[in-house]
Amino acid sequence: ERTRVEERPGTFSVLLQRSVLGMRIAVVFPVEHIIFVLTIQLRLASAATSETCDAQASISNYFLHGPDAWKLVQHATKLFCLVYHSNNNETGSEMPCLCARVSFEETLEREAKIFYQFSPNDTELLTGVKPVKMHKTDQAYKHENEIIVKNVVNETKLEEAYRVLYTDYTSCAVLHSVSLGTQVWVHRDVLLDEREVPYLCHLVYELSAQDKRHMVFQWKHCQMRRSFTENIETPASLPTPTRLNKDVHAGHLSI
Incomplete structure (x- = not known):
């Protein structure tokens, strides 16, 4: 069956x-x-x-087409915002109104740099960029189904895998990582127009996270904050990546 x-x-x-x-x-x-x-x-x-x-691996098996992590990255030229996740309830207070998009992609290498930003208040904007690469967890998958994020913490290079559980590539994506657990990212335009998580992303999240939810994107506050209103779209001509320097805030990388 x-x-x-x-x-x-x-x-x-x-x-x-x-x-x-x-x-x-x-x-x-x-x-x-x-x-x-x-x-x-x-x-x-x-x-x-x-x-x-893990339960997350079995979810994607229900869908006719397996997830394509690289296709998701290529479609993320406008901001996707983290709405909620299942692990680490401090993320919402440490990085409120967190949104991210592609800032540079290397097609042949299938690698990219992800620009992210968050706003602790109405005036402050904190930004950063992280290099990512694609990974296939099982050769049974047609495409790479994980995005490997390269972090630098206290001058130590670390990698964390974000597995794509489900995405329609244009409105939302459900990912899973060790630090955040299951998470829902929604396209900025969808949040602006509909103010809700698309149905299938909500369904996949509920099946995976089983009622555990920590909010990061609070519409009442985030809709007016700079992380939602600025740097919305990747420039038409993607810039050559520059050397990254340590940010003074929480060890994040800055552009």
Whole structure:
């Protein structure tokens, strides 16, 4: 039996394929009708196999097309903002109204630099840039499904993997990392126009995080802060990357 979520014109549906008496039968259900089944399957799988695999890996298996981390990076030419995440509840106070986009990409190397910014208050803007590269967790995936972020902490180089659980590449993305847990990033334009997380990103997050949520993007405050209103889009001509210097704030890298 195989269950996958398939995008179709104007809607999302679930394709259920099952072999019956040697014949393969395919039935399409609206995604709303399968939510309960997915939830039970995911939680049972997580409980039964927690020592050998993680629940996040199983989520992407339900989708017809596996995630493409490099495609997501290439589409992030406008700000995506971190709305909420499941681990480390201090992030919202340390880096409130956090948004990020591509500042430079090297297509042949499949590497990039991600520009990020956050605003602790109405007047302050703190910025930084981090180099990233792509990684494939399993050769069964067609594309790289992780974004490896290169950090520098106290002059020590560290890497952290952000696995792409689900994305539609244009409105939102659900990622998972050790430090933040499961996280939802939403395109600035979507937040501006709709003021909510797109349905499928919300669904995938709920299945993965199971009601754990720490808010980072508070609409009441963030909509007017500089991290949401400035440096919105990558320049048409991407600049040559410059040498990075340490920022005086919290060990972040600055442009």
